[in-house]
Amino acid sequence: MAAWCTRPDSMRALPHRFWGVLLLVLLLVLWQVTALCCVASTNWPPVTEILKAVATGLVNGELAQVFGSTLWRMAAGFAIGSAAGVLLGIAMATLPLADAALRPLVELLRPIPMPAIVPPLILLLGIDHAMKVFTVSFACFFPVLVNTVAGVRAVDPTALDVARTFQVGRLRTLTSVVLPASLPFILAGMRTSLALALIVSVVAEMIAGSQGIGYYIMTMQYAMRPSDMYAAIFLLAALGYSLNLALLAIEHRVLHWWRRGED
Template sequence: MSSPHHPESGATAVQARPDDETTAHREEAGRVTSRVREFVRRWLVFVIAVVLWELVTRLVQNPFFPPPTEIAAAAGRKWFSGPASSLFLTEEVHTDLLVSLGRVFGGWLIAVVLGVGLGTLLGRSRTGMDYVGPLMAFVRAIPPPVLVPVFLVLLGIGSEMQITVIVFGVVWPILLNTVDGVRSVDQVKVDTARSFRIPRGQWVFGVVLPAATPKIFAGLRVSLSLALVLMVVSELVGSTNGIGYRLIFDQRAFDLPGMWAGIVLLGVLGYLLNTLLLAVERRALSWQPSSANAVGG
């Protein structure tokens, strides 16, 4: 015996599909609108500032403050007017930009290893911190730029001097934030690790450092910005290449649009490096919802 046919139920099922599609389209449109609003809110003030800069400098006609269009033209001439075989990149990209980035990353990575390593040791040893604390307070109070002549005499002109200046200046926020992060590890976790007699290495890498990661990243963000500053400062004096060297060269040659192009380049590099580090931080702190939300904001 055949079951009775109900056309109404089939019609209802057919009608539900367009409704679902409409809802999905609305949700997608809402997400797109939200992204557009976020983009406008993030960049509107910046665009207005650039437009005002262009208008004011065109009216004032001060050679020391060229308009953004002239700066962009100088940037294209300096870095993107090379042959097609080298992707239109000029020799200056290789001799100055890449060299400076190598110094920044080299010095910063060395400082990260030293800062996190020593900070972990000192954070777990109050006695050790009592011994070296006064010396650290004295040394980190010395402004790194004043030691450029000293390192220049000891190491000569070259990347070794610039990297040493960067390491000396940026290691402190990493080290001190690591010490603070290690000391703030929950005592319950410490007691649990001792109760189960977890090996020291496993305890440090599995318990201490993950718990201290938020504060370590706070030090990393500060140190990365500082590394960019110290790279420029060290290249202004003891270098024959790099962004800092090119800045002072353009200033002395009265190539002011080229000098401003270098200044804008430093701002762009700082923004990109900070954005990259924030992305890494979000990934590393994804297991901590509160920290991830704070980073995202």
């Protein structure tokens, strides 16, 4: 019994990400084995062929071009949606009239699925960059807005009372007290929005695109080139993971005081 109890301690001593990496490797090995031995279909290529397609697409610049096209639209939409969410979130959290006027509209628009707004936007904005950037902005706006409202309303009243006692102006109170205190909430909303930005960018390109990674995936499907299609999907997964890690690093750097407080 004692020997059995000591086993979890030694397993927990392994690096935190070891088990996730191990599971991923096992799934890829399973994919490779089934493609070679069990599934006789060209639509289920071995992992080695997919990795070869990844290398080829990166070397000849094809994948770099389509990913770059998607990334700049995603970044523009993410920046616009996040900025709008923070500004309107502060207004709704601090101004009762703004909250009363905007909340019904927000609750009406927030549940609409992203694919449902693409057809009307095509009629209004066409199929060029403006439609895709607006779609990404629309998707990113609501998580940041909701978290900003929650963060501003969660600011410690004592901090506001101290600022009022020292006769600190409203603008300085906002920038020096309210925003820093609500930053953990805002960054949490931005992490959610970052994943949505990538998803919505690809979906918009699949529905109405002539370039970008979503259009590339659909083109490879129609061209019956599954290795290239899966190569793009593999890189898309790696890109999403890398973007999340980057934002986490920024969050840890900016919110070092918050992390210490949690410990």
